[in-house]
Amino acid sequence: MDQDAAETGAAEGAGPRLKDNPDVFYLLREFETLYRFGSDGGSRAIRAHRRRVRETLSAVIARNPAMLARDAATKPITGHLSRALDLGERGAMGSMARALREIRARLTWEYGYERMPAALARKYAYCEVLGPRGPVSCEALVLGFVLFAPDTTYPQHSHPDIEESYVSVAGAWSENEAAVYAPGSLILNRPGEAHRITTGPADPCLLAYAWTGPAAALAAPGMTLSGTRTGRG
Numbered sequence: 001m002d003q004d005a006a007e008t009g010a011a012e013g014a015g016p017r018l019k020d021n022p023d024v025f026y027l028l029r030e031f032e033t034l035y036r037f038g039s040d041g042g043s044r045a046i047r048a049h050r051r052r053v054r055e056t057l058s059a060v061i062a063r064n065p066a067m068l069a070r071d072a073a074t075k076p077i078t079g080h081l082s083r084a085l086d087l088g089e090r091g092a093m094g095s096m097a098r099a100l101r102e103i104r105a106r107l108t109w110e111y112g113y114e115r116m117p118a119a120l121a122r123k124y125a126y127c128e129v130l131g132p133r134g135p136v137s138c139e140a141l142v143l144g145f146v147l148f149a150p151d152t153t154y155p156q157h158s159h160p161d162i163e164e165s166y167v168s169v170a171g172a173w174s175e176n177e178a179a180v181y182a183p184g185s186l187i188l189n190r191p192g193e194a195h196r197i198t199t200g201p202a203d204p205c206l207l208a209y210a211w212t213g214p215a216a217a218l219a220a221p222g223m224t225l226s227g228t229r230t231g232r233g
């Protein structure tokens with residue numbers, strides 16, 4: 001071990017690092033592939049976002065960071081995860097769905113809002129795979145998944161200073177009533193832009209997401225949901 005690595009190890013502890021967790025490592029490789037080879041649809045803003053995500057992620061993978069311990073947690077919506085993964089494995093995002101299935105027992109599903117509307121608490125949750133809180137430690141990027149039940153309306157929200165992309169893994173969904181998106185579709189939400197998501201009646205919807213922005217914003221997103229509540233998602 002060289003001196004830098006020794007110092008990093010001393011700072012982050014001698015616990016497991018990314019490459020000690022091959023299933024997590026390969027899931028991140030799926031994100032890297034997705035943001036490297038997917039289309040930008042001719043959009044300069046999407047091209048720039050995709051580049052930021054993949055360059056940050058490539059640097060994280062090369063750095064082989066420490067894994068931060070997080071307790072696994074479920075929410076009512078995770079009863080829909082098996083179906084979402086089954087659907088995902090049949091579609092354009094099959095390799096991402098299969099990689100996620102390998103770590104499903106370790107995921108920390110949570111809500112982004114201190115006071116959740118009761119109806120939404122049964123129909124939505126998200127989990128992070130990389131970010132300031134881990135499990136893969138990174139201050140400049142958050143990667144995760146959000147899962148919705150069929151027939152869900154995720155209320156209008158926005159996140160100042162954070163740029164967000166969603167890529168659907170399974171299910172049909174709409175944002176701001178603008179179109180119906182299928183597995184593989186990418187939507188970019190620029191900082192502060194309000195967005196509202198609805199899902200179709202038949203199946204759950206699983207979206208991969210990426211957040212970029214200043215480290216302070218990613219660590220404390222300060223999202224607003226239909227007004228003044230704060231959280232993330």
Ligand SMILES: [Fe+2]
Nearest residue numbers: 164189195233
């Ligand atoms: Fe969002």
